Amino acid sequence: MSTFGTLFRVTTYGESHCASVGAIVDGCPPGLQLSAEDVQVQLSRRRPGQSNLTTPRNEKDAVHIQSGIEHGVTLGTPIGLLVKNEDQRPHDYSETDLYPRPSHADYTYLQKYGVKASSGGGRSSARETIGRVAAGAIAERYLKEVYGVEIVAFVSSVGKVHLPATVAPPSLIPNDGNEDNDEAEDALSPEFRQLLATITREEVDKHPTRCPHLETGERMTKRILRAKDASDSIGGTVTCVIRNVPSGLGEPVFDKFEAKLGHAMLSIPATKAFEIGSGFRGTEVPGSRHNDAFVKKEDGSLGTATNWSGGVQGGITNGEDIYFRIGFKSPATISQAQATAQYDGTPGELAARGRHDPCVVPRAVPIVEAMAALVVMDQLLIQGARRSAAAGLPPVTTLPPTMVMPPQ
């Protein structure tokens, strides 16, 4: 349905050409300083028309907070959020209405509902993500304030243009094809870990592609413009890191941290793939090399020497950086003519009207960050319930010492 989360719960509404899109954010902790500007900054990073790489539609996307806040402080009650649909133009798509757009949602929405919005795929519109980004910005505001959580996403590939192997996520580094060679440590380079540890949104935004490696960004630009010139489109991947998440988040067994995170990411339009930590690449590395050995950190607590796990072990965060990568397919809506069939099966050619994003990954960056914030926030509240409940109990004295948390 249109609701995400258990204790920090977001419900969204709206499609391309209705009066507004919006969300209700329920479960925000009371007493948090929050302004519309906190939300607006991420909405503005999401909206189109920011460079010649994206659709030139000028959506102002100004958020109006309806409830849940007084004097700039959250009350703990639901926060209503609304963004008007100013640039509606509902007839722009009308001439092509006899055709379900290939690989778009027109056909499946009609199969599902029996009716569909005039704009086609209804809620599959990218405009639906406004509510997510607004809600995620609220979660992030809390996480940063209390835990110093930092969430930074960036573009790691566009088409076949990848980050260089030195700073690429493991799966972007091809294996050597030698089944008998286990030397694969380079798939998790110290430079990449360093990038994860230090990258900021400011750095990411320096290049219109939101790729933090500028030379690669330039090649991505060329790749996107080539697609644009051909009235075609191209996909890419977004990599995201979440720093300073407390250990202990994630609910065994069905709601493991990575399961919720994957759920969140795969609910973003156009996503087809998700991996955490070493991901698919980690399936090729023997356990003896892939295991993250424990080490004593300066503060006396345990950390890991490497981080193939991506900050999650057994479905629960371990305090290390959480990193993951999402694959976005090439956008389905292209203005190049395509041989396809009408709803009634009549063969023909479809060329989409209007202006379309040749590549969505730069704009997907704040959406990925928002969904990440929603997952962390919800899991934090759930674990907070458990820990505060357990904290009321007397110390456990009847278990063997190895079954109890040692004093730290």
Added chain:
Amino acid sequence: MSTFGTLFRVTTYGESHCASVGAIVDGCPPGLQLSAEDVQVQLSRRRPGQSNLTTPRNEKDAVHIQSGIEHGVTLGTPIGLLVKNEDQRPHDYSETDLYPRPSHADYTYLQKYGVKASSGGGRSSARETIGRVAAGAIAERYLKEVYGVEIVAFVSSVGKVHLPATVAPPSLIPNDGNEDNDEAEDALSPEFRQLLATITREEVDKHPTRCPHLETGERMTKRILRAKDASDSIGGTVTCVIRNVPSGLGEPVFDKFEAKLGHAMLSIPATKAFEIGSGFRGTEVPGSRHNDAFVKKEDGSLGTATNWSGGVQGGITNGEDIYFRIGFKSPATISQAQATAQYDGTPGELAARGRHDPCVVPRAVPIVEAMAALVVMDQLLIQGARRSAAAGLPPVTTLPPTMVMPPQ
């Protein structure tokens, strides 16, 4: 938590060394013929000791149905399922208790709960998956009976041993490294689509690795035995196809079909990656080639000429084969000595005692199938609610024809 699903809802309990593991399956349609044998067959495919590639522990894993069935017919009430833990051996792990196993759940469970099971990671035990497999078998029984749904998973890679490019999922075929070359159609070969369309469990089970390509299976065997001999472990990927799923399943926007499927798969122990359809590979293929053109099928309905989408568009099934791939990391528990630290930070060496699976992917096959069945079943019920509700309404006459399902 330990519950999965909205209308077809599975709740599991149990860890390695307690009295039993089990599940409650709520929401099974009434009037379904169901026997313990229907459930047992998949449990038996899951259990260890089936070949020299897996752990030799002999778990009988006989399921006992507690409720919800009379005279071999489901009543619609919750089905209680129980499998006794006969082979408990709780002391097998005891000497290593000072060490959290690297990349295992010992440390994170302790962080989460403050206490942990004597066996270590508690619910992260592979034994927890028994409840899922039993529940999935019930869902599958229904899906097969009513829709002819077929779910077949198989091993597509072990370490760097992949299926050959002709029958491999797209992401297992390396790209050509040429950023300016869009000729990538071979990433979705007709032979692979044919494999998806025809593969059966019987064929999969012909080789102990559960790889349907026997020559590759032999190389996988060698790879696994090499890991075993080195007291090491190796990961792999499982690919799964679901055939004959009706169109229209999946709930926009947060519960898209692939989001729920990804959630389900990433909740299986040791998973680190998930992709559907063209997955990560699809990010490299231009929209003009990646889009699945519509064609009129023999029965008059619409199908697609290709299936890069993997049977899902806009988060909703389109009636084509659903296929996806899951990455399982190399098992964390190895008997090779590892330099690591104790809970209190003291450095040392850990060598796990007991017998451990050098590779879990062959046994993961029925678990993947079970989770797939749970997702399809739940989404089917939810969509069934909508369609049966809409069916009661008079035909819509006030919408433009292109907004309404055409008569078929």
Added chain:
Amino acid sequence: MSTFGTLFRVTTYGESHCASVGAIVDGCPPGLQLSAEDVQVQLSRRRPGQSNLTTPRNEKDAVHIQSGIEHGVTLGTPIGLLVKNEDQRPHDYSETDLYPRPSHADYTYLQKYGVKASSGGGRSSARETIGRVAAGAIAERYLKEVYGVEIVAFVSSVGKVHLPATVAPPSLIPNDGNEDNDEAEDALSPEFRQLLATITREEVDKHPTRCPHLETGERMTKRILRAKDASDSIGGTVTCVIRNVPSGLGEPVFDKFEAKLGHAMLSIPATKAFEIGSGFRGTEVPGSRHNDAFVKKEDGSLGTATNWSGGVQGGITNGEDIYFRIGFKSPATISQAQATAQYDGTPGELAARGRHDPCVVPRAVPIVEAMAALVVMDQLLIQGARRSAAAGLPPVTTLPPTMVMPPQ
């Protein structure tokens, strides 16, 4: 939280003095004719200022539909609903802010959240019910269209002014005090059943008290005006009937129909009591008299000769009229001076400023109807999922005939 329902799901936001109040209605069947007027009519019955018995605040409460509908037809996507807060006057309550209002939510909201809205009880405001009424109107539109469901609530008592015994719900008829006399059939009079079977909203609205028995309504008016004159308040009960609900709704065991209905009703502000069918009165009537004997109806199906059960047996609807009664306490906010204490414990006198409803039950009528519609709609969808799933199965042939639905 602020969400109600599983498949027909309503989420509300807003308090007294924020920008707007509203709701998102998710799960509405697609293809339903729906206009703002369908919603407005119940909102208008809910708003204050309709007679001298209620608060004279003039809230226009015009609903604005944001999404989910095109050309007057529901799309199946979330319906965003918004009602602006035009008459805000946030400073009206300011002088009394040192005092938590006795039996109001000021104190408990502060205990819960640590902060509170300037208006006091925040979401406990009657204005929150706007979202419910709007959502309920949508549910009702469907239920009426497809099943002919009729939901009519009315005022059955104000203070000690009750409907006369001939047409009163059982619990409003005092027992005779004779423990050894079981003659209690009069507690469920044929006239009352006839009232339930025929009462309409038009009849209910004929009197400003919304009591369908006009002479009693006049006495209720006097009672309310007496409270008003004394700057005091008075409570009352609302009785509601739901006609034409299909049998089979309600989910054993925790979500029995009456459990969900009670949940819904007790979530309405100021409610303290709920009973279904014979309710508390039914605890005094022996089983031999209380049991509803089955009879063959004209259409060949089974009905019951009496209806002590109130249309629900074993938590599942049986097709008979569903009737229930809700108790609303006397409103807490009165302008009469009250001896009480400030937040810091200082004793003093509080006299609420502003204008307050001396009695809420007439305005509660559409709220009760709305919550009833939400419960029926959600249960209908859930049961629809089950029935449509079961309908796909072949007929059950292996059960004894008494365990299977006989052909009708």
Added chain:
Amino acid sequence: MSTFGTLFRVTTYGESHCASVGAIVDGCPPGLQLSAEDVQVQLSRRRPGQSNLTTPRNEKDAVHIQSGIEHGVTLGTPIGLLVKNEDQRPHDYSETDLYPRPSHADYTYLQKYGVKASSGGGRSSARETIGRVAAGAIAERYLKEVYGVEIVAFVSSVGKVHLPATVAPPSLIPNDGNEDNDEAEDALSPEFRQLLATITREEVDKHPTRCPHLETGERMTKRILRAKDASDSIGGTVTCVIRNVPSGLGEPVFDKFEAKLGHAMLSIPATKAFEIGSGFRGTEVPGSRHNDAFVKKEDGSLGTATNWSGGVQGGITNGEDIYFRIGFKSPATISQAQATAQYDGTPGELAARGRHDPCVVPRAVPIVEAMAALVVMDQLLIQGARRSAAAGLPPVTTLPPTMVMPPQ
């Protein structure tokens, strides 16, 4: 469905004549000392055969804990609970199978599922409550340990035999019938409040009726035996008090504390009515008398001088005693012959075979206590999440002082 709760979540299975009944309790705080005996004590209070007032079936009802506990300490993982069905006797009811039992669940289960258990109403069996009682005992163990919560239910009426007015809940005291007389304070007597404040389970269990007023208990006994002798049945009410619940529990707006409590209670078989605090009686008492004035307590915090509210205001607990009353109808299964119809409509006479409880309220006492514990526990965890999240924020300095919790 068969699951109750959000963070403390109970799922039950089982009907009368299957292998076992049981439950999975998910979300129990880790580190709690818990033994089977803690659970058994309430199960033993629930089981039949404890006096000549109940059915003489001898159910041993020994609980077997399957998981989630080691060395007598909870691990935080799901606790599997199982009670074998030893006294099954599935054929005892067979001769009457042509008749749906009036006011029982036979007919509605068949309408709902299309099939039914051989025992009739399947999950409507009182045996289903075993899982609830076991789960509730675990919740209660925690609540008592950490908060000193005390939950005591008792029988307040059987048929027309009520507790005397001095110690009766308000609604059991008839009003004076004078619409113009507001003198109704006696409906909440100091003696009754004293009873609520001090009553213990030991006192309740002193009389087989579980009525704490022994003379009334004797009259109840006579009333029950009169029903038994007539092969008839009689209903009654159970009143329950929950002491020492922290303030701030309950979630606005749909999950108000009383809404969840009402939901829980109305999910118990045979319940038809629920009221909290002054309940239906409170609808007759003017606001000026009904309001609970605040007073400074000895510890400096605020309490209320009276407690018409029943410990809940605005849907949130205020720290006062929570009390409520539930109405149980007269049991439907009686061995007296009843004129009714068969499933196919044929008129006839039904006399139930076997032994049946003439009155269920004494045995309902521990079930009511269990459901109360489940509600408090779940709400406590949810509020714990919020409070621990808010506690991490810096003090709010930008709100007017009256909007912030004063230092205490």
